[in-house]
Amino acid sequence: xxxxxxxxxxxxxxxxxxxxxxxxxxxxxxxxxxxxxxxxxxxxxxxxxxxxxxxxxxxxxxxxxxxxxxxxxxxxxxxxxxxxxxxxxxxxxxxxxxxxxxxxxxxxxxxxxxxxxxxxxxxxxxxxxxxxxxxxxxxxxxxxxxxxxxxxxxxxxxxxxxxxxxxxxxxxxxxxxxxxxxxxxxxxxxxxxxxxxxxxxxx
Numbered sequence: 001x002x003x004x005x006x007x008x009x010x011x012x013x014x015x016x017x018x019x020x021x022x023x024x025x026x027x028x029x030x031x032x033x034x035x036x037x038x039x040x041x042x043x044x045x046x047x048x049x050x051x052x053x054x055x056x057x058x059x060x061x062x063x064x065x066x067x068x069x070x071x072x073x074x075x076x077x078x079x080x081x082x083x084x085x086x087x088x089x090x091x092x093x094x095x096x097x098x099x100x101x102x103x104x105x106x107x108x109x110x111x112x113x114x115x116x117x118x119x120x121x122x123x124x125x126x127x128x129x130x131x132x133x134x135x136x137x138x139x140x141x142x143x144x145x146x147x148x149x150x151x152x153x154x155x156x157x158x159x160x161x162x163x164x165x166x167x168x169x170x171x172x173x174x175x176x177x178x179x180x181x182x183x184x185x186x187x188x189x190x191x192x193x194x195x196x197x198x199x200x201x202x203x
Contacts, residue, residue, distance in 0.1 A: 029074040029101035029165070031200055037189055038097050042079040052078040060111075061096060061171035063126055063142045063156050064118040072107055073100040073167075075200070081180070090152055093174035095181050097189070101200050102165045105135075108201065112136050112162050131187050134163040134194035141183060152176065159186035161194045166201025168193040 034040050042049035052058050058078055060070045080096040102108045119128050119140050129139045139159035146153040157179075158171035170186040170193075172179060 029103060029200065031075050031077050031099055031101060035196070035200065036077060036079055036097050036099055037193055038079050038081070039077070042081070048083065049079060049081050052080070060100075060115075061098065061169060061173075062115045062118055062158050062160065063122065063140045065122040065125070068118060070111065070114060072111060073102050075101040083177070083180070090175055091177045093172070093177040093180050095172035096170075097193075098169040098171075099193070099197075099200070100167045100169075102167075105162075105165045105202070108162050108165045108167050109136065111167055112138060112160065115160055129183070131159065131161075131190070133159075133187065133190050134161040134197065136162040137187075137190060137194075139183060139186065155179065157181070157183055157186060159183065159190045161190040161197075163194045163197035164201035164203050166197040168197060 034043075036042075038049075039051065042051050053076070076099065078096060078098045080094060082094045084091065100108070100111065102111070115138055119126055119138075122142065125144075126140050126142045131137045131139060137160065139157075141155070141157040144150075144154045144156075152175050154173065154175050156171070156173045158169060160167060160169040168190060170181070170189045172181040172186070174180065
């Protein structure tokens, strides 16, 4: 990916039952297997999908204009779809889903605030939106035009939603290839997941 790629990290565990409220969050936060919207599909198709958990090498797929490592969650899971893993850069296009669980809503709010500051740092190169989803939501898109020194264009999009102490994020990136997802689709996914996040992030 080009240098404008973004920042991700850590994992989750299997949760039996439904967590809800501050008392439940006093336990170590965790994410049930199969909880993410695209996780079951991802686990059935290792040719195009991969599932990441407890990995310090993954990024938080927002849009940023300089390399920044984000952190602070207690549980996390990512699923990523790549049309051609290991394929050419010009035709590269990927999308993914992430869920982060914090020990309290304040921690999750700090992640959302950090995402907002990263977008502010990009200036007018980014189109920011704030859909009315969950307790808090933020989205953005950015297109990097081709130049003589960087001949391959790139478009990045994401929508993040917070509900209680959990944050879910939907993103995609493509170069010369056709986009895999629209902002409307990301927002629809964020709305579906917002209805589920109380199970891991309290309400």
